[in-house]
Amino acid sequence: MPDLVIPLICVLILVSVALGAHTLAELLLSARDRRRRVNRRLTMLASGQAPEQVYAALVREPISAGTGAFWRAWRPRLSAALAQAGLRITPEQTITLVGAGAAVLWVISLVLASSAPGSDIVAGGLLSLVGSLLLSGGGVWLWIGACRRRRLARLEAQFPVALDIIGRALRAGHPVISAVHLAAEELPDPTGSELGLVVDETSYGMDFREALAHFARRTGSSDAHFFAVSVSIQSETGGNLAEILEGLSAVMRGRATLAQRVKALSSEGRASALLMSVLPIGLLAVQLLIHPAAYAAKVADPIFWPVAGVAAVLYVTGWVAVRRIINFRY
Known part of the structure; x- marks a missing residue:
């Protein structure tokens, strides 16, 4: 098993760098186009595109028939969030960005885990994968939310x-x-x-x-x-x-x-609510990423999963309560 770690890490590095470079290039190009435009629709019309093509590019996003039921249900929501944020990337590119970021973080975690003596590569790799997905997905979610709030x-x-x-x-x-x-x-x-x-x-x-x-x-x-x-x-x-x-x-x-x-x-209360909401997940993800052995040794304990479930329920309850406290309607 240890002989396969180095080739696996090399393959993951290659794939993650390729995906990350492709997605980053598209983001930079779209950001440059946005800076050059004052009114995107008028610019597209002035370039010679037909009004039907402009409308289809800005509004319509057909879903391929081969996608699953879960993706057909969630893709419109993600597409609406991207449109409200003013980001000219598709939901598929967003998932690719999350996967590329998670792959880069996972590779770094595997390198650190392979250098630690006596560590369980399989269990640590699985837990670090969870942490990588949490950090990458949470970062992209916060970025889309910030862009949406600015555009709104x-x-x-x-x-x-x-x-x-x-x-x-x-x-x-x-x-x-x-x-x-x-x-x-x-x-x-x-x-x-x-x-x-x-x-x-x-x-x-x-x-x-x-x-x-x-x-x-x-x-x-x-x-x-x-x-x-x-x-x-x-x-x-x-x-x-x-x-x-x-x-x-x-x-x-x-x-x-x-x-x-x-x-x-309410700025102080909102800042405290943001810190209380993000900090537990962020610390858990970082801990899983840099030191997965701390949890790998406790997963087999019978009391681990009940305690983890209770902690998750308490976290969600607290998050909902804090959101209701700071969500002012006027």
């Missing part, structure tokens, strides 16, 4: 301006679709491209209210939901849409001001 903050900062543009266009006599199209051309990403997709969907025959509902679900913004509901109610009951949007814009600016005050007052 930009969208909600730009959206009152978009409502002002739409309201002025309505007062000037433009129809609603033309007003939304004007805002889509005037505003940068992410609001400009998202409103442009609403115009595209309406042009392809979708009802305007349904296109706004898709816009709200696609962005995950509460302000977008308010906008979609306001337009839907106005289309059924009538009224001055320009005045409704003016009032909605004032409400959004007030909510943004309140949100900044709440974040400032």
Whole structure:
């Protein structure tokens, strides 16, 4: 068995470096493209692509028929999270990134374990694999969440301006679709491209209210939901849409001001909650990665798994309680 460790490590190093380099190159290229764009949809249209191709590239992601039921159920959720984060990578590339990071960490752990005398390579390798997956998956999850929060903050900062543009266009006599199209051309990403997709969907025959509902679900913004509901109610009951949007814009600016005050007052509690949520998993993953023998000797103990189960239940209960305490709604 020890004779197979070095060739296995070499193969894993080769595979992990290749996967990591491929995924990193795609991430760097997509980041450079994002920096060069102000409005992604307008840039793609200006490059000569057909509107149908632009819409398919920004919205539609068909799932191959050969995937399993589990992947068909979870892929749309991961795809929606990536879209809300503004990341131009597919769910398959995300899984590849997690696997490449886990492989690199696992190889490092195997090298450390093989140099330690008297260590069980098989048990230690399995436990270090769990730690590698926890660290790699948790890191990618935190990165996607941070990108999503930044993009959502930009969208909600730009959206009152978009409502002002739409309201002025309505007062000037433009129809609603033309007003939304004007805002889509005037505003940068992410609001400009998202409103442009609403115009595209309406042009392809979708009802305007349904296109706004898709816009709200696609962005995950509460302000977008308010906008979609306001337009839907106005289309059924009538009224001055320009005045409704003016009032909605004032409400959004007030909510943004309140949100900044709440974040400032609760910053210490949110930081403590983040530390309490991430630290146990992070320490467990690092311990499994750098010293798996500490747990390998205790896995066979009959009391190990009941204690581990109770600890997991207590951790999940505490995480839910902390989330409910710091999750302010306004």
